[in-house]
Amino acid sequence: MSDPKQASLMLSMAQKDLKALKGMMDPNVFEEEIFGFHIQQAIEKALKAWLALLGVEYPLTHDLSVLLNALQDLGADVSGLWDLVEYNTFAVRFRYEFVGDWDQPLDRDSTVLRVEALVNQVEGHLQSLQITG
Numbered sequence: 001m002s003d004p005k006q007a008s009l010m011l012s013m014a015q016k017d018l019k020a021l022k023g024m025m026d027p028n029v030f031e032e033e034i035f036g037f038h039i040q041q042a043i044e045k046a047l048k049a050w051l052a053l054l055g056v057e058y059p060l061t062h063d064l065s066v067l068l069n070a071l072q073d074l075g076a077d078v079s080g081l082w083d084l085v086e087y088n089t090f091a092v093r094f095r096y097e098f099v100g101d102w103d104q105p106l107d108r109d110s111t112v113l114r115v116e117a118l119v120n121q122v123e124g125h126l127q128s129l130q131i132t133g
Helices: 004-022 032-053 064-073 082-090 108-132
Strands: none
Touching: 004 032, 004 108, 032 064, 032 082, 032 108, 064 082
C-alpha cells in the first residue's frame, strides 16, 4: 500500500537539500564534497519518497544503485537516472574520509537542474496519487 505521508516527508527533506544546493553555487565558498553530499542526499531522499509512493518500505541505505534497482524491480522507469549513481561517492558513509581533489569540478548548474527534475518528478507522482486517491 502506498504511503503518501512518508513519501511527502522524504520529499520535503529532499527539497530542503535542493534548496541548500541552490545556495551553494560558489565553489570558492562550498567545497565539492559539501556540495556533492547535498546532491547525494537530495537524490537519495527523492528515490526513497518514490519507493514509499509505490508502497515499499525503502531500504536503509545510502547507495543510490540499491534504490534505483528497487524502483526498477517495481516497474518504475529509472532508465535516465543511472548516471546519478556517481554521487554515491559523496554518501554519508564517506563524510569523514578524505575525498581528495576532483579531476574536474562538479557542474553545479546542470547538477542542480537534474536533481530538481527528479524531485519534481517524484512530486508529480505524489500529486497524481493524491488527486486519484
